[in-house]
Amino acid sequence: PGQSDIYVLAADASWEIPLVQHPAQDVVAGWAPDGRSILFLSDRTGTWDAWLLPVADGKPQGPPTRIRHNVGNVHPMGFTEKGAFFYGTSTSLSDVYIAPFDAATGQLLGPPKPATQHSVYAYSPAAWSRDGRSLAYIVQPGPYNIRTFVIRAVETGQERQLPKNFHRLFTNSVQWSADGTSLLAAGFDTPNRQAIFRVDVQT
Numbered sequence: 760p761g762q763s764d765i766y767v768l769a770a771d772a773s774w775e776i777p778l779v780q781h782p783a784q785d786v787v788a789g790w791a792p793d794g795r796s797i798l799f800l801s802d803r804t805g806t807w808d809a810w811l812l813p814v815a816d817g818k819p820q821g822p823p824t825r826i827r828h829n830v831g832n833v834h835p836m837g838f839t840e841k842g843a844f845f846y847g848t849s850t851s852l853s854d855v856y857i858a859p860f861d862a863a864t865g866q867l868l869g870p871p872k873p874a875t876q877h878s879v880y881a882y883s884p885a886a887w888s889r890d891g892r893s894l895a896y897i898v899q900p901g902p903y904n905i906r907t908f909v910i911r912a913v914e915t916g917q918e919r920q921l922p923k924n925f926h927r928l929f930t931n932s933v934q935w936s937a938d939g940t941s942l943l944a945a946g947f948d949t950p951n952r953q954a955i956f957r958v959d960v961q962t
Contacts, residue, residue, distance in 0.1 A: 762782060762783065762784060763784050763785055763786065764777060764778075764779055764780045764781070764785055765777070765778045765779035765785050765786075765787045765797070765799055766778060767814070767817045769817070774817070776817050776818055778797065778812060778814065778818075778819050779799060779801075779812060779819070779823065781801065781803055783801055783802055783803035784801065784802045785799055785800070785801045785803075786799060786800045786801070787799050787835075788800055788809070788833070788835040788844070788846070789835055789837055789838055789844070790838070791811075791838060791842065792838050792839070792840055792841070792842055794814075795813060795814065795815065796811050796812055796813045796814055797811075797812050797814055798810070798811055798826075798835075798838075798844060799812065799823070800830065800833055800835075804825075804828075806828065806829040807829065807830055807831055807832065807833065808825050808827060808828050808829060808830060809825070809826050809827040809830050809833075810823040810824065810825050810826065811823060811824050811826050812824075830846075831848050832848055833846045833847070833848060834846060834847040834848070834884065834932070835932070836886075837934070854873055854874075854875075855873070855874040855875055855885045855894075855896050856871035856872060856873055856874060857871065857872055857874045857894075858870065858871035858872070874894060874896070874911060875896070875898070875909065875911065875918060884896065884897070884932055884933045885933075886933045886934060886935055886942070887935070888935045888939045889935060889937060889939060890939060891913065892912065892913055892914065893910055893911065893912060893913065893935075893939070893960075894910070894911045894913060895908055895909070895910050895911075895933060895935065895942055895960070896908070896909055896911075896933075897909075897925070897928075897933070898920070906924065906925050906926050906928065907920055907921050907922075907923060907924060907925055908920070908921040908925065908933075908942065908958065908960075909921070910960055921958070921960070923958075925944075925946070925958070927946045927947045927948075928944045928945070928946035928956065932944065932945065936957070939960075940959065940960060940961070941957050941958055941959050941960055942957070942958040942960060943955060943956070943957055943958075944956050944958065
């Protein structure tokens with residue numbers, strides 16, 4: 760409890776190497792766009808800080824460097840191609856909003872507006888597809904143990920609910936595949952075993 764390390768796993772599962780091993784809680788935030796380092800969060804100093812670790816051939820290259828102090832309870836959203844890192848922080852709200860902003864200044868250009876009329880599951884992540892045309896998030900259309908994905912087409916506003924109950928999935932992170940055909944999420948394969956799931960966005 761209160762301790763976690765970070766590993767890198769080959770895509771074909773042929774090898775696994777520890778990247779960050781420390782008697783603290785370390786949480787991966789993502790690969791840098793050039794693939795030469797990972798950003799991770801750690802509470803090893805008593806606050807949640809952001810650290811950068813150089814990596815080559817799946818192996819750590821020297822000690823990590825703290826790049827930001829006290830970032831808080833961060834929910835990683837990923838990197839842009841130019842290296843900017845986007846993240847969210849926890850609030851008491853449980854809705855998904857969309858707000859326009861100026862990418863050059865970071866200033867909002869209008870008030871946030873709800874992205875959906877669904878009953879969004881508490882702390883639901885929202886993930887943009889790489890082409891920016893679709894938004895995925897988790898909704899709770901019924902009882903507590905029923906949760907499913909909704910895919911929203913940004914241009915038309917049309918929403919499509921996937922016909923499956925994903926109550927075993929965790930809800931703190933969802934990622935699109937590079938080709939936009941599936942979602943990746945973690946959850947329980949059995950009551951006592953965790954796994955990573957790939958969800959086809961059509962079926």
